[in-house]
Amino acid sequence: MSHHAHPHTPPPITRINILQGQARVSAGPRVEFSTVLGSCVATCLFDPDVQVGGMNHFLLAEPPAGSHNGDFDEHYGVYLMELLINEMLAHGAAKSRMRALLYGGANLNSGFARIGTKNAEFARSFLASERISVVREDLGGMNARRVDFRPAHGQVRCRTVENTLAPDIKPTPRPLQNRGDVELF
């Protein structure tokens, strides 16, 4: 091993796109998670002690057919939050040390106004009930966002982007059919 006499280029950044319905965690110092959000919300979690971070990207499910037009189905959001938290724990993070950053939840046009707001409200109330503190949030408004997160450093860059770049804002169709299947032993 040379003793750093030669200037060398740092290894390249590995960029990982986080799509709707995904949750990823990494401790890689050169890893960056990226996502583009319209009404969706991305939660970034970071544990400074073990230098591990993760991101999810969700949209609450449509209300079940027949329900009075109020309640979006939170099952999918809770699921993606839990996936993210469990993956953080598996990487050595502790829930009590986790810090959260929230992005997205825009209302891109008036016709879908409630979706972004509902997603933002859900994310805030979920984290409050799990006692995970939100250290930064950039939620709501009418513009799509691009979020770049360095999970091992807890660093986020969030920029406004053209709304046309945001993924389809259709909420997750209700059943994920094989999910929730019961297998009796």
Place this chain on the structure above:
Amino acid sequence: MNKNTRILTVDDSASMRALLNHALTSQGFDVAQAEDGEVALEWLALNEVDVVITDINMPRLDGFGLIEKLRQGNRHRDRPILVLTTESSEEKKARARSAGATGWIVKPFDPEKLVAAVRRVAH
């Protein structure tokens, strides 16, 4: 049926407990809730229950540990225990089965399927 089926749910997520409580009480079940395996064991030492629904990943005592402890004692040796988890690996499922779990359900749960499973396993 002259008395309600009693269920203990064990999950460290307050949001998940709220979803479960709503899904089960709305179908007429009596629901008690614990936030990890240790709390569940303490509660089960003093209370009667028909079905246990437990998460796997929890602090202090996880779902595997809870199932093993319940199967070691006399009181809950034959109690139906459904695992409700985000884990989808075959290895974890096999481990739950060999520990003595009655069934395996992958989140996000479907309230109707969950209720049907509880009715099937409740004695």
